[in-house]
Amino acid sequence: PDYFAVGFYGRGFPLFLRNKVFIYRGKEYERREDFQGQLMTEFPNAERMNTTSPPGNDIKYSPGQFIQCFTVQPVLEEQSRFKNKPVPDQVINFYKANYVQKFQYSRPVRKGVVDPDNEFASMWIERTTFV
Numbered sequence: 251p252d253y254f255a256v257g258f259y260g261r262g263f264p265l266f267l268r269n270k271v272f273i274y275r276g277k278e279y280e281r282r283e284d285f286q287g288q289l290m291t292e293f294p295n296a297e298r299m300n301t302t303s304p305p306g307n308d309i310k311y312s313p314g315q316f317i318q319c320f321t322v323q324p325v326l327e328e329q330s331r332f333k334n335k336p337v338p339d340q341v342i343n344f345y346k347a348n349y350v351q352k353f354q355y356s357r358p359v360r361k362g363v364v365d366p367d368n369e370f371a372s373m374w375i376e377r378t379t380f381v
Contacts, residue, residue, distance in 0.1 A: 252276045253353055254285055255322045255380060259305050262295065262315035269310050273322065273353055273380055286319045293317060302357050322353040322380060353380040 254274045258267040276285050290298060296315035299305065309316050326346045355378045362372045 251278055251347060252280065252282065252285075253322050253324055253350070254282060254319055255353070255355060256289065257299075257305070257316075257318035259299070259309050259316040259318065260296075260312050260314045262313060263293075271318075271380065282319065282321050286317075289317055289319060302355065320355065322355045324350040325352040325354050325379070326350070327352060351381065354378065355380075 252275075254276060255271055256274055257269075257271040259269055261268065263269075274285070276282075286298065290296060293315055296317045299309075299316050299318040302318070302320045305316065305318065324346050326342065329345065332341075356375050357378075359374045359376045360372050361374050365371045
């Protein structure tokens, strides 16, 4: 299953959701678009954010509702009982899908001036970890 980070921004949300990010586990083979559609049905007054950048104060403190949803990757923490032992891929995949406490998201970021001869010279990766 896929995991999704969902941010609820704006003063239109109740305090327990306002300006917080939660990790949700999707159903088997559920696409982000379908999951996000369900969220938008539950919060019909919310606007969907089409960026994965952290929102500014103009969004956080606006009177409206804004929902940000993107896919995150589970991070498998090493199990001490498996250390230095051959572990089948099925077992690793089980733990990667079911006993996860940490998630990561990486997005490309441009820093500096773009070199026309090498556009990747100014390309960086920003990695966010959710615990």
